[in-house]
Amino acid sequence: MNNSKFxxxxxxxLMPIAEKLNNNRHLTALRDGFLVALPLIIFGxxxxxxxxxxxxxxxxxxxxxxxxxxxxxxxxxATLSIMGLFVIIGIGYKLVExxxxxxxxxxxxxxxxxxxxxxxTVEETSGVIPTASIGAEGLFLGILTAFLGAExxxxxxxxxxxxKMPAGVPGAVTRSFSAxxxxxxxxxxxxxxxxxxxLTPFDTVQNFIYTVLQEPLTVLGGGLPxxxxxxxxxxxxxxxxxxxxxxxxxxLDPIWYTLNNQNLEAxxxxxxxxxxxxxxxIDTFIVGIGGSGMTLxxxxxxxxxxxxxxxxxxxRVSAPAGIFNVNEPIIFGLPIIMNPLxxxxxxxxxxxxxxxxxxxxxxxxxxxxxxxxxxxxxxxLLSGFLATGNAWQGAAIQMVSMFIVFFIWWPxxxxxxxxxxxxxxxxxxxxxxx
Numbered sequence: 001m002n003n004s005k006f007x008x009x010x011x012x013x014l015m016p017i018a019e020k021l022n023n024n025r026h027l028t029a030l031r032d033g034f035l036v037a038l039p040l041i042i043f044g045x046x047x048x049x050x051x052x053x054x055x056x057x058x059x060x061x062x063x064x065x066x067x068x069x070x071x072x073x074x075x076x077x078a079t080l081s082i083m084g085l086f087v088i089i090g091i092g093y094k095l096v097e098x099x100x101x102x103x104x105x106x107x108x109x110x111x112x113x114x115x116x117x118x119x120x121t122v123e124e125t126s127g128v129i130p131t132a133s134i135g136a137e138g139l140f141l142g143i144l145t146a147f148l149g150a151e152x153x154x155x156x157x158x159x160x161x162x163x164k165m166p167a168g169v170p171g172a173v174t175r176s177f178s179a180x181x182x183x184x185x186x187x188x189x190x191x192x193x194x195x196x197x198x199l200t201p202f203d204t205v206q207n208f209i210y211t212v213l214q215e216p217l218t219v220l221g222g223g224l225p226x227x228x229x230x231x232x233x234x235x236x237x238x239x240x241x242x243x244x245x246x247x248x249x250x251x252l253d254p255i256w257y258t259l260n261n262q263n264l265e266a267x268x269x270x271x272x273x274x275x276x277x278x279x280x281x282i283d284t285f286i287v288g289i290g291g292s293g294m295t296l297x298x299x300x301x302x303x304x305x306x307x308x309x310x311x312x313x314x315x316r317v318s319a320p321a322g323i324f325n326v327n328e329p330i331i332f333g334l335p336i337i338m339n340p341l342x343x344x345x346x347x348x349x350x351x352x353x354x355x356x357x358x359x360x361x362x363x364x365x366x367x368x369x370x371x372x373x374x375x376x377x378x379x380x381l382l383s384g385f386l387a388t389g390n391a392w393q394g395a396a397i398q399m400v401s402m403f404i405v406f407f408i409w410w411p412x413x414x415x416x417x418x419x420x421x422x423x424x425x426x427x428x429x430x431x432x433x434x
Contacts (some may be wrong), residue, residue, distance in 0.1 A: 026147060027338065029095035033146065034332040036090030037083055042317050042329045044080025047072050052324075052377045080328065082134045084142040087332075088114050091146035099154055105179045110149035112183075113190035114142050117197075117205050133206060139241040141205055143338075149186055156182035210247070224358050227277050231286060231350045238292050239346060241337050245292060256282060264371025267389060273368040276361045280369040284387040285357045286350055289380045289398055289405075291327025293346055294353060296380060297405035299330060301413050308420035311413075324377040334416075341416055342409075349408040353401040366393040 051072040057065045079086075089107040096106025115129070118138065122128040132138070156162075162178040193205070202208040230252055234244035249256075256279040263273045290296025299322045302315035318330040336342050360366040370389035378386065380402070381395040388394030 025095065025098050029091050029098055029146075029150075030143065030338050031335055032094040033087050033089075033091030034335050034337065036093070037086035038329070038333050040079040040086055041083055041332055042321070044076040044078075044083070044328075046321060047075035048080060048321075048326055048377075051076070052375070055375065055378075077131070080135070081131050083328075084114075084134045084138045085111060087139060088142040088146045091143065092150045095146070095150040096154060101154060101157060102175055102179065105183065106150040106153055109153045109183045109186050110146040112187055113149040114138075114145040116187060116190040117141065117145060117194050119204050119206065135243075138206065139243070141209060143241050145190075149190070152186045152189055153179075153182045156185050161185070223277060224355070227282070227354055227358070228351055230282070231354050232347060234287075234292055235347050235350055238331065239337060239343060245287065253279065260369070260371050260373075262371070263369055267370040267372075273370065276358055276368050278369045278371065280372065280374060280387045281357070283376060284369065284374055284383050284394075285398065285401065286354055288325050288374075288376060288378070288383050289401055290322045291325045291331075292350075293327070293331075293336065294350055294401065294405045295327040295330045295336075296322045296325075297349075297402040298334075298409050298413070300402070301406050301409050302417075305410070305413055306417050308417050308424055310420045310424070311417045323379050325380075326377070342412055345405075345409040345412050349405040352408065353404055356404060357397055357401065360397055366397045367391045 051069050056068070060068065088110050092110025093103040093107035097103030114134075118129055118133050120127060120129050122130050134142075157179075161181050163180055165174040165177055197203065197205050197208065200208070202211060230248050234248050237244035237247050256277070259275040260278040260280060263275050263278055266273050286294070290299065295318075299315050299318050302311050303319075306312045306315060314330060314333040318327070318333060321327065321329055331337060334342070336346060357366070361368050367388040369387050372387060372389065374383045374386045380398045384394035384396075384398035385392065386394075
């Protein structure tokens, strides 16, 4: 089957799905909600890179480096670290707005419902919300909360459970009182959910989600099969808005670091390195090529084949951060989260790379990771060179990996770009007629 026939087949399969998904108001609200948060995410991502420039801690004194980071960290702490809040507001707002309602009330009721469900205790100090709960870790619950909050609010509004104000009252006051009962009933439902979970061994909804998701991970260890499962889980969790690395690494990091230290000791002693899968194998050769999903190659693909304004813009804003393995801009801007059109390459590409890198090291074509901890913001190629004990083959295998990711993503990017391009052409034609 030649390339043209393959593309036609893929389009016949995926385009009808894409059309139905575009008409689904929940997925549309999800996409638009992430776009609301995108400027803040990009701003925070830029300062994460600046605050963690590779080897800067070795160029500055410890005090100077700490002061430098303390000065810049608030930029990401106030945006990227609490991105869940912005996404929740955006989804709730857009979902109600798409239905013809007052979008702002959908946003605030979704946010308030999420905060009701969120634990407000940190190390026995009450009245404090953990930052992790309102950032990437809390995003999955936030998405569910936004959907539920907006729909329940609309349910009461559509049944006219509202307070009617007399004529002559300012419109802002009328709308505020009209939203009172629907908001109160919606938040009361979230309070009931919070109380019910408090009666279970999980105590909170967050504990329930992370316990259920993390328990299957405890059986994993080193080796290629476990690595493939771990990579698939990282990708799958990210697809649904959960921070896959936090979930998987929290279970497997002790194993990976142990294997890493064994390699480091052997490397320092001039002995044969015992392990292929280590912490640096995952961080440098799987995650460390643009971030989870190896999205630097995806950004390069966008630059090479993108025609639509949306794709080009996503590529431009994602590239600077992607070079330093910060990929939130592309994850939320393309988008990747909850986008069925990219599920196949998102899951398949890192697994193929993991297999190729593993067998390349097993066959001796590429040195095994030397156990050297390379800063996670180190750009690809340089990171591969350093992680293998200054071996050029480490950089070469990263280059090969990017080619693999690019070719797996290429047909899917072409279809997405065509979809966006045709939509933009229709919008331009409609605007020219007005």
